Amino acid sequence: MKMGTRLEGKIAVITGAGSGMGKAMAQLFAAEGARLVLADISGQQDEVAAELGDAAIAVHCNVAEEADVQGMIAAAEKAYGRIDILCNNAGFGGGMKALHEQTTEAWDLVHSVNLRGVFFGMKHGVISMLKTGGGAIVNTTSASGVVGWKHHSIYGASKAGVNQLTKTAALDYAGQNIRVNAVAPGTIWTGLVPASKKFPTPPPGAPTLAGIPLNRWGLASEIAAAALFLASDESSYITGVVLPVDGGYCIGFSGMGAENKGL
Numbered sequence: 001m002k003m004g005t006r007l008e009g010k011i012a013v014i015t016g017a018g019s020g021m022g023k024a025m026a027q028l029f030a031a032e033g034a035r036l037v038l039a040d041i042s043g044q045q046d047e048v049a050a051e052l053g054d055a056a057i058a059v060h061c062n063v064a065e066e067a068d069v070q071g072m073i074a075a076a077e078k079a080y081g082r083i084d085i086l087c088n089n090a091g092f093g094g095g096m097k098a099l100h101e102q103t104t105e106a107w108d109l110v111h112s113v114n115l116r117g118v119f120f121g122m123k124h125g126v127i128s129m130l131k132t133g134g135g136a137i138v139n140t141t142s143a144s145g146v147v148g149w150k151h152h153s154i155y156g157a158s159k160a161g162v163n164q165l166t167k168t169a170a171l172d173y174a175g176q177n178i179r180v181n182a183v184a185p186g187t188i189w190t191g192l193v194p195a196s197k198k199f200p201t202p203p204p205g206a207p208t209l210a211g212i213p214l215n216r217w218g219l220a221s222e223i224a225a226a227a228l229f230l231a232s233d234e235s236s237y238i239t240g241v242v243l244p245v246d247g248g249y250c251i252g253f254s255g256m257g258a259e260n261k262g263l
Helices: 020-031 044-055 066-080 104-114 116-132 153-176 220-231 249-255
Strands: 011-015 035-040 056-060 085-088 135-140 178-185 242-245
Touching: 011 020, 011 066, 011 116, 020 035, 020 044, 020 085, 020 220, 035 044, 035 066, 044 056, 056 066, 066 116, 085 116, 085 220, 104 116, 104 153, 116 135, 116 153, 116 178, 135 153, 135 220, 153 178, 153 242, 178 220, 220 242, 242 249
Parallel strands: 011 035, 011 085, 035 056, 085 135, 135 178, 178 242
Antiparallel strands: none
16 A cells, blocks of 8 residues: 555544444555554454554444543553544444334444544544644545435434534634544445455345445445545645545435435
8 A cells, every 4th residue: 555644643433443434444544654543432443453563553432431541541641642633434323224123222323433422532532632733534424324224213313413513512612723624425335346346335134325425335445535534634724524425315315206315
């Protein structure tokens, strides 16, 4: 991988770093010069950190538990002395049913990770950044937190909450040199891409492409690229933005037929 300098000397903490979009962020951030704390509940963060060598350390973190998040931040401060970038990427996609079929347990589980976990990350990330003069926070939300998706009542509500946390915190800490933005992925392919294809097409039984103007799923690497921009000094005059990375889905949503809404 070609090495860059867009995050040279920066310290970045990434949650959900063991796979998918979080792993892609870790790989790209390391390639651009960052030193990393990779957090996950799965154990796979250890493998990613080993792959990246001296650029990364791994910590176990259940973002739904405030003590775990505090421990993650403390580990970053112990290893590197500060935090410049925090990517609250860990998420859970459960509860995909019609609203009347949802359970309280499903609501609590999804929100404990997707919303409460981001709140804990932002809270303790901000506390750390206030001690060292600022930083950049990038939250991973979803296109389903921007527009309505069928059977996404619980998940969409959790991600809409992340959007509002992002905007409010951006205002709260703009004067303290802390920028807060979010990436809103659409339908993203996080599996292996066939060697013969630059961009993947959905496997059998997957959601239709009809509602995506660019007519393909996105890649985890494309979400990582957007997060890199928002984390870097290239976006130094941007805060409070929820950036859809969705192939045009949110823009085209109002003109879609009912059969294509809610991928």
